[in-house]
Amino acid sequence: MTERSIRLWRFACAVLLCCACFVAWPAIPASAAWQPMLAVGLMKGQTEVSLSVRQGTANLFADGKAAGSVSDGATLRISLRTDSFLVNGRKIPGSTFVVKPVGKAVLAVNGKLYRGSLRLLRRGNTIQVINDVQTEDYLRGVLPSEMPPEWPLEAKKAQAVAARTFALANRGRHKSEGYDLCTTTHCQSYSGIQVERNASTAAIDATFGQVAMYQGRLIDAVFHTDSGGMTENSEDVWGTKIPYLRATSEVRRATQPWQKEWALSVFSAKLHAKSDVGTLKRIQLSPLQIGKATTDRSVSGRVKTVALVGDRGTLRLSGNEMRNLFGLKSTLFDLRISGNRVIATGYGYGHGLGLSQWGAKAYAEQGASAKDILVHYYRDIQIKDLYKK
Known part of the structure; x- marks a missing residue:
């Protein structure tokens, strides 16, 4: 094969690879870095759902086919019929109904605002609502619920890395129910846009894409409110030894009596x-x-x-x-x-495994960095950039 032929062959392969990537991944605004998507189960067992659009427009899809669009301020009242969704009195056949915001538009379901798209699934005679959202936007609705926004920045950065790692390591935790994560403490507390705070978002942005890994794999970055003075070995809680979840002393003892x-x-x-x-x-x-x-x-x-x-x-x-x-x-x-x-x-509050939130606050107040805090609570880990801006 000549040098010219080799160049043409490489060019053709690059074009095919780009096409494959274009098909595999949804369109992302030019200003946004690629990041994993998360499917968060917001609610189930609903007989009727109210969706609205704020700050822009949104496109509608039923079973992957375009079903129109709605403008800023529009409200959709959605219920089920035998083989279709009833949307503001209009029958739209299908078992999946999706509302995708355009640009900076955001969506509300039953009055609560969320970033990303909303996906409605038929489950028998009821509707299940799923929020498909980028990881960093998901964290904006998690961090203020898990750690007070007024706490030290380094503690919040450590919590942001732990929350990001936990979410990505536990994708598919609710696979049998059709989504990745729930909105409760079983996974992580997630409340969408209503809880977002600038101080929390700053910690998320400062750690964009950073995760905790052990021997090249995402760790199960569990955390709890307060250890009481010393965290625990995993086998004494779960019965299984996990090398990075080891008991470690705190800067303070007998906390949260x-x-x-x-x-x-x-x-x-x-x-x-x-x-x-x-x-x-x-x-x-x-x-x-x-x-x-x-x-x-x-x-x-x-x-x-x-x-x-x-x-x-x-x-x-x-x-x-x-x-x-x-x-x-x-x-x-x-x-x-x-x-x-x-x-x-x-003393303490929680299972005692992994990061202690009040402990992280205490270490941050003593001048510890987010990395210092994370390697204290998760033994022998590395902090890596899973994706970048």
Whole structure:
């Protein structure tokens, strides 16, 4: 093959590759960098949905075919018929109805504003609403809900990287339901445009495309409100050892103290849901010392198991079972009987894995960078640019 032929062949391959990419990826404004799209499940089980367009126009599609457009301020009232959507009284056949904003337009569903497109799916006799949104725009509706906008910038930057990594590592978490992520703390709190704040967006922009990786793979960047003084090893929460989720000490101990009480009879009755031990007589649990492991406590001091002795038998529960059964803020607690009361006293809020949000704030106030914070909470990770502006 001659040099000229080789050049022509390379040119042809480049053209084909560009065409393939054009077909594979949706059009993106010239000012926007490519970034992954996320499908967020906003609501399901709806019999009627109200959509409106703000600050521009939007195009409509039904099962991939153009179905018209709507202008700024227009409202669409959408319900179902046997084989179609009923949109402002007009029948539009199909099982999927999509509203795509043009330019800087934004969409509202039942009065709440969202960036990106809205996709309505027929689910039997009800409608499911999904928000298809770029990752960075998704984060704008997440970060202010997960960390106060007035907190230090470096703490918010660390949270932004963790939230971005978590979202991308957990795409498809709700695949069986037709989307990637939900809007609750099961995934991440997401409320769209209404919660956006400039201070939070600044942290997102400053970390654009940055993610946390371990051995070349996105980590499951879980986080929680406050560790109470020390985070936890993954195997003591999930039963599986994850190399980057290791227990680590905090700059402050015994944070977020809490207490909860029950009448002895009420506490005993709750135990009956697990086993009929009768009236509680004794609790076998070693005293809490943050950062000290015992046979019934993990390395951070969290409860691994507690023995609850009643007049009819003994019940052993894990710390997580106790937390779920009695609505405790964490498993970093002491438990005792005092007269006819049962008293739990503890520290922290959340499962204790990964980044502690209040801990990140404390480190940022001491001058730590976002990277310092992230490598403290996620062991042996690297911060990488998954995509750039």
